[in-house]
Amino acid sequence: MLGYLRRNISLGVGIGLLGILVIFMVVGAFTVDTSAAQPLSVPALQPPSWDYPFGTDRQGRDLLAVMVAGTPLTLWIGFIAGFIGVGVAAVLAFTAAYYGGVVDTVIRSIADIGLTIPGLLVLIIIAVSLKGSLTVNQMAIIIALLAWLSPTRTIRSQVLTLRQRGYVEIARLNGMSGPEIIFRELVPNLLPYLAATLVSSVSAAILASVGLEVLGLGPVEAPDLGMTLYWVQFNAAIINGWWWWWTAPLGVIIIVFLGLFFLTAGLDEIANPRLRRTV
């Protein structure tokens, strides 16, 4: 296994980065007092010190506690939205690609048109209406509403290529029903590809959630990464020289994105042997 990781560098780097995050979250959950992630818990605007390794922000939050409490929240939103998105996408894509005809045209057209409209904007419209009363879970659901569009398209084209392969025809001639073929023949062959799509979908969902939050449209109470950046922006932390306030969430977010990115690339390599080439 380790040997493979050394050859598939992307996968190794991705797992490594995400592993660091997981360790951070787990160790932090046990050692850090997360109630300090709420406002007015600690003295405000302290630069990093032994007491407060990540410093504190203007509203009196201990930033280390914020990171420990907030990172799982951001990841949670991403995972929920990503999973729902890819789940729905897979169902739609398999149905469209396998049955073809009108069903295919309808699903494909909706996905195509939906993709032309920039998702962030639609999310903004929805989120603005719910401003101030949004919870973390609601946010995940809203993002999931749009998360299925792109994966539907890509999974569909993959299924279409597979559908023409011999074993599908044989299965059909053997009397297997549609859903049976889908589950027994198509899905197992597409698992690596689905995994890669899932990871990239999670990444996109996290991006959307952070984007919304930086604009101030996220769950205001939650101390997650995007909201922290919003407060950074709100308080002009950069200009005021409170560098610790934004380096912590920025660093964590960069690790999250890089980790997911390399993981996707690594899974892509597994899914498509032709990509196995050094950069």
Next chain:
Amino acid sequence: MQALYIVKRFGVFLLIVWLAATLNFFLPKLSGQDPVRTKLLEQAALGGYVQGGIEEMVKVYQQKFGLDKPLWRQYLTYLGEVSHGDLNYSIANYPRTVVGMISEALPWTIGLLGVTTILSFAIGTLLGALLAWPGAPRWMRWLMPPLWALHAIPFFLLGLVLMWLLAFQFQLLPIFGGYSAGTNPAPTWGFALDVLRHAILPALSIILVSVGGWALPMRGMMVTTMGEDYVTFAEAKGLRSSTIFTRYCMRNAILPQTTGLALALGQILSGAVLVEVIFGYPGIGTLLFQAIEENDFFLIQGIVLTVIVALGFATFVLDVVYPLLDPRISYRRA
């Protein structure tokens, strides 16, 4: 046949606009909030108004903004207004119109996005092509991993880092805005230079992240193209290396890239919105941010609609141009 294709594509464009307008209209209504009342209540809370007069004010405003009529009438009126280019007044900045505010901000965004998209695409594609070409200088290989890694992070995050590094720490470039505070926009060289200085950081955040996204697929396409029979024959014809690179390889490899361009526009725009907010760049993004902060509902709606229309139009143009680039795709079949 050519005309039919263009008409079909335009039809799709209109469909998108209609869909966007409809979503724009109905989605917010689902939450049951009344934008005018919310705004007024908020202002009342800030300003300490007496609660009594609110209801009258709400009624007057509702009438003015047409919110007291039955839903289907509102919808039709909305569609009518939109097709005339009337996107209502801005609630927070009354009596300024939404269209007015957007027209001020739009040129900045178009300028920034237009230039950065073209530059990223050109640089990224050329870089990707060179990376695949055996004759290219070796040091270029080292560019790939950092560009690829940069590509993973959102524009605005890089923006934050660049801002801190170049504007704050080293004070090389201005931090904020589209032009220096206090100056009046004027068609002079001085002003143009000022605008340019202010645009560098936002532009860099977008370009540095996007380049990797264009380069890597282009490199892949080039490798595939270089293996094609017609490239082998081109070499057997004794063509010059540069001819083979441009006319036989790049010319073919770039075709799938341009479809990618049409699809990526939406994403680029979403990312650019956040970049503008970070840098206080006076474009659509900052305007949107302001509108969200101020709960200026009509402005938000107007911006979203404008952006969707603009993107739909750009996609439409690209759709029409693509068959011109690839002679194998006839207008008839597309």
Next chain:
Amino acid sequence: MGVSTSILRVEKLCVAYDHPLGAVRAVDDVSFALRPRERFGLAGESGSGKSTMALAILRMIKPPGRIEGGEVWLEDTALSGLADDVIRRLRLAGIAMVPQGSMNSLNPVVRIRDQIADALADHGSRLSRREVAERVHSLLVQVGLPPEAADRYPHELSGGMKQRACIAIAICLRPKVIIADEPTSALDVVVQRQVMETLGRVQQRLDAAVILVGHDMGLMAQFVDRLGIMYAGRLVEVAPIRDIITAPRHPYTRLLIDSLPSLDHKGQFVGIPGLAPLLRELPPGCAFHPRCPMAEARCRSEKPAVRAFGADATAACHLA
């Protein structure tokens, strides 16, 4: 095979491909000479090395392949010592290749006219636009294509037309040697004949020599003067076409001729038992011995040397 009477001479050419499990010889010690205006056929199964030969002559072997040894002479010039730019200019102007046009050999986004014009331009021609157009026109007429084809894109032409367009490109600089690599493979019989007639016609007009690479023995019999047979990277026999058909020296050649269906005698199809060996795992001695009906002990241990039989023929067999 005297030096001064050959237009193209290949001498002990070896082409190897590097492979993680060991280098593989795709072309093993091949020598032959091509006379001016001669039609030389190079036949063999897939994987026998004939296409690699064609590329090697043009010095177009790319890593992981490399020319391991030997020399190619064009008239009196040794090609291995030439600079890259000199070799580049020699391609098409001295030795021209006609690829399998019906496949993907033409640039899909460039018009036929421009695919001829860019060859002219990159070889230093200074013709005006109109002169180029005239040249293109006359070339198309020579190969039997309508002049309108100049404005077309490759996908608008049929397989046979594309092949002839490739011939037009190949002759535009009046080369001395034309290497035609399976020019009729994907075409139907009627079109095949048209293409071969075109090829023969332009060759005569140019006074050029032709190397026809392929695996269709019937086609070879109708077109070439001399035929060379390749097996597992070696040139196992060369002889004038009539002699090869009536009195082949190498057992492989004999089996090939025997396998051709005849209009006179009806009977069972006769094939050659077994499969061509993997170049990576060549049998010791003569590479053909596992499938050879006449193999002796000597064949299993000693690799046969190439022996000459008169000025026109060679064979690599202990029993020839």
